Amino acid sequence: MSVRRVEVNLPGRAYEVRIGGGALGSVASAVRSMAGARASRVFVVVDTGVPERFVDQLSADLASQGFVACVACVTPSEEIKSIETYHRLMVEIASTGHTRVDPVIALGGGVVGDLAGFVAASYQRGVAVIQCPTTLLSMVDASVGGKTGMNLVVPDDAGGSTLLKNLVGAFHQPRLVVADMDVLASLDPRHRRAGLAECVKHGMIGAGLGDDAHAGLMDWMIEELDGIRAFDDSTIEELVGRNVALKASVVVGDEHESTDAKAGGRMLLNFGHTFGHAIETIEGVSPVVDEPGLAPLLHGEAVGLGMVAACCAAVELGMCDRSIGDELVSMLEAIGLPVRVDGLPPGCEILDRMMRDKKMAGGSLRVILPVGWGKCAIVEGADEGAIVAGIDSIRR
Numbered sequence: 001m002s003v004r005r006v007e008v009n010l011p012g013r014a015y016e017v018r019i020g021g022g023a024l025g026s027v028a029s030a031v032r033s034m035a036g037a038r039a040s041r042v043f044v045v046v047d048t049g050v051p052e053r054f055v056d057q058l059s060a061d062l063a064s065q066g067f068v069a070c071v072a073c074v075t076p077s078e079e080i081k082s083i084e085t086y087h088r089l090m091v092e093i094a095s096t097g098h099t100r101v102d103p104v105i106a107l108g109g110g111v112v113g114d115l116a117g118f119v120a121a122s123y124q125r126g127v128a129v130i131q132c133p134t135t136l137l138s139m140v141d142a143s144v145g146g147k148t149g150m151n152l153v154v155p156d157d158a159g160g161s162t163l164l165k166n167l168v169g170a171f172h173q174p175r176l177v178v179a180d181m182d183v184l185a186s187l188d189p190r191h192r193r194a195g196l197a198e199c200v201k202h203g204m205i206g207a208g209l210g211d212d213a214h215a216g217l218m219d220w221m222i223e224e225l226d227g228i229r230a231f232d233d234s235t236i237e238e239l240v241g242r243n244v245a246l247k248a249s250v251v252v253g254d255e256h257e258s259t260d261a262k263a264g265g266r267m268l269l270n271f272g273h274t275f276g277h278a279i280e281t282i283e284g285v286s287p288v289v290d291e292p293g294l295a296p297l298l299h300g301e302a303v304g305l306g307m308v309a310a311c312c313a314a315v316e317l318g319m320c321d322r323s324i325g326d327e328l329v330s331m332l333e334a335i336g337l338p339v340r341v342d343g344l345p346p347g348c349e350i351l352d353r354m355m356r357d358k359k360m361a362g363g364s365l366r367v368i369l370p371v372g373w374g375k376c377a378i379v380e381g382a383d384e385g386a387i388v389a390g391i392d393s394i395r396r
């Protein structure tokens with residue numbers, strides 16, 4: 001088993017991301033050495049999409065290290081990433097007799113990672129969490145950096161309700177991240193493509209980070225596009241390693257997404273997200289590809305569409321050349337990601353939803369817009385007409 005390691009060098013909270021086939025086999029012994037002899041239980045939050053053999057193996061490994069493993073299952077969706085599910089998990093962990101020295105393991109995609117991470121952040125004011133991502137998206141993005149949380153449904157002005165993404169949460173860094181490439185074999189093609197959208201996002205900010213290692217990410221992805229599209233094992237492992245390294249360096253530079261971070265900091269990782277979050281959870285919005293019944297959008301699809309809208313808004317504002325958006329669209333299309341959607345409500349409605357996103361700064365809308373190929377900037381109080389033009393550009 002060859003496992004590559006990427007360090008997240010946060011002062012006082014450094015941790016390792018292990019990437020490679022079979023890496024899950026190292027989790028139980030790592031948990032024992034980090035939790036110490038007094039730990040006796042592990043609360044494992046498992047994504048029901050993960051093939052059973054990985055769950056069974058992890059439980060057996062934990063038992064052989066002397067742990068009682070209590071497994072709680074979650075079937076992921078944005079609706080289930082809720083306070084109700086959080087409450088259920090809190091009741092389950094409390095009823096197992098879990099103590100402050102006992103860790104939590106998240107084995108699943110981004111929904112499970114965010115929920116289990118928030119349970120760990122808040123149970124008895126914080127216990128250790130080990131993130132074991134099982135989707136491409138959670139490997140390259142969600143499991144690294146310590147963001148945890150859930151969605152909240154709030155009443156809207158029209159007498160209905162709106163699901164606001166990730167509105168409740170906390171920063172809680174994992175003690176270890178283990179990305180076992182073998183688990184990706186069962187991930188369906190649509191979720192594979194959704195994960196690639198976050199890799200493209202990293203490529204779109206890589207050149208602005210002031211580090212040659214990340215500046216070349218997009219060019220490398222273009223060179224390796226055939227292997228990426230074919231989901232070739234070694235190419236995907238390299239892709240995960242490069243993306244995790246980029247994300248780790250951004251997180252180390254700006255752990256808590258401060259508004260005055262040098263050169264944009266962690267906020268740059270939100271490229272595509274303010275637009276994306278606003279359209280992700282709208283019922284009936286479906287990607288325009290040759291398959292019926294795909295509504296609602298997946299998170300990665302919404303991020304890809306959000307990046308397209310952001311490019312168009314940036315062109316409207318005179319911030320970048322139209323060719324940047326064209327190249328982005330070619331890249332997303334080559335991967336098989338949607339660049340237009342059906343069923344989008346009027347632009348002003350989407351704008352309203354964007355205004356309620358937590359990326360608002362005071363009373364003004366904050367968006368991340370491209371200023372060149374691989375470079376983005378934070379724009380406060382962007383002109384609403386340009387934002388609506390961006391939204392309209394992804395409407396079929």
Ligand SMILES: NC(=O)c1ccc[n+]([C@@H]2O[C@H](COP(=O)([O-])OP(=O)(O)OC[C@H]3O[C@@H](n4cnc5c(N)ncnc54)[C@H](O)[C@@H]3O)[C@@H](O)[C@H]2O)c1
Nearest residue numbers: 049076109110111134135137138141142147183186187299
């Ligand atoms: N915390 C962060 O920094 C961060 C960053 C990006 C995204 N996110 C969040 O992550 C979520 C999206 O994550 P996601 O794309 O992983 O979606 P997801 O968690 O909904 O998982 C997608 C699907 O894949 C299934 N699945 C998981 N592992 C599998 C496997 N090995 N084989 C087969 N099926 C498997 C799941 O059951 C689910 O049906 C969103 O809620 C988003 O807000 C968080």
